[in-house]
Amino acid sequence: MAFRYGERELKRDCKGPDVEELQVRLAGFRGTVPDSDFGPGTERQVMxxxxxxxxxxxxxxxxxxxxxxxxxxxxSLPIDFKALKCRCGKCKGFGRGRFKGAYVPGKPKVEAFHLYEYPGVHRMLLWAVRAAFFYLPQHRFVISSGYRCAEDNKQHGRSSTNHHGKAIDLDVPLGRGESKRDDMLKCDAIRGVLVERAHAQVGWDAANRKALEPSHIAPTWVHYDVRCYEPKYLQDRMFCRTLRQLDDRRPIRF
Ligand SMILES: [Zn+2]
Ligand SMILES: [Zn+2]
Known part of the structure; x- marks a missing residue:
């Protein structure tokens, strides 16, 4: 029988949906794939x-x-869902579920060009953002960009579909007397911490790893995404639209 999260202690060789939930919640602590199988990667996350x-x-x-x-x-680290919502004025904040299985014409049929408006923001990404807030308490992060649906892209002449639920941009407002160069150094340092603590990669070479846009694309902000994950880790049920869905709080009963 399958256990629900909170119904048993989880350790090496446990398998099931509760393991997947643990892997999602600890996405920003090292991080592994949410494959429902408690192996060495999950153990490292827990440690x-x-x-x-x-x-x-x-x-x-x-x-x-x-x-x-x-x-x-x-x-201790709630996520501001108001800041995550799309600002197109047409959708309700998280797209309209359009274009599943459709890709940018003339481009390879890979996730980077998938036009699907995912039904919310990926939970793993948001749990990872939470860990970023924890590891970098000295910064007052602002979510400068969350969901951007196809309509919003049209309004701004953008083509990237990453922000259809798989990406978030974090900004750190400048302190008094700080320059753009200070901002760039700060964003580089933040990326460094996320690579070290959350096992993120800069760029998109490796499959199934959280990704950060390199500094030449994102000089003064931090773009964090899950577009390198295989489709099985990007199922609709892994996306959320509210803090309640993100937290999915369950009683601990063992
Ligand atoms: Zn929209
Ligand atoms: Zn971005």
Missing amino acids: SFQQDFMRIAPTGVADRATLRAIDAFAR
């Missing part, structure tokens, strides 16, 4: 979370205390 957030000697076992700490982590 990073225990060491960095809980500040305990890591065991790699997601016991009761660890699941409680994950709840506390979520509560």
Whole structure:
């Protein structure tokens, strides 16, 4: 029988939807694929979370205390869904579910050119953003761009479809007396932390890794995306439109 998240302790060799949920929630702590199989990658995620957030000697076992700490982590770092919504004025904030399986004409049929307006923002991405907020408390991040549907792209003459639910842009407002160069250095430093802590990549070479736009494309902001994930990790059910759906809070009952 399949366990729901919160119904059992999770450790090596556990399998099931509750493992996938754990992998999603810890997406910004090292990070692995949400494949529902608790292997060495998931163990590393749990250990990073225990060491960095809980500040305990890591065991790699997601016991009761660890699941409680994950709840506390979520509560302490809410995501502003108003800031995530599309600003086209036509959709309700997260596109209209159009263009599934359609690609930019003349381009390869790969995710980077997929025109689908995903039904929300990917949960793993938002949990990873949460971890970024945790690791970089010195910055007052602002979500400068979340969902941008096809209509919004048309209004702004853009062609990239990454922001159809798979990407988010973070901005750090300049402090007093700071220059654009300071801003660029700051964004580079943030990317460095995300590579180290969340196992993100700069660029899109590797499959199934969170990606950051390189600094020549995003000099003064941080673009974070999940477009390198295989389709099985980009299923509709993995996208959310509200904080409640993102958190999907479940009682811990073991
Ligand atoms: Zn829109
Ligand atoms: Zn972006």
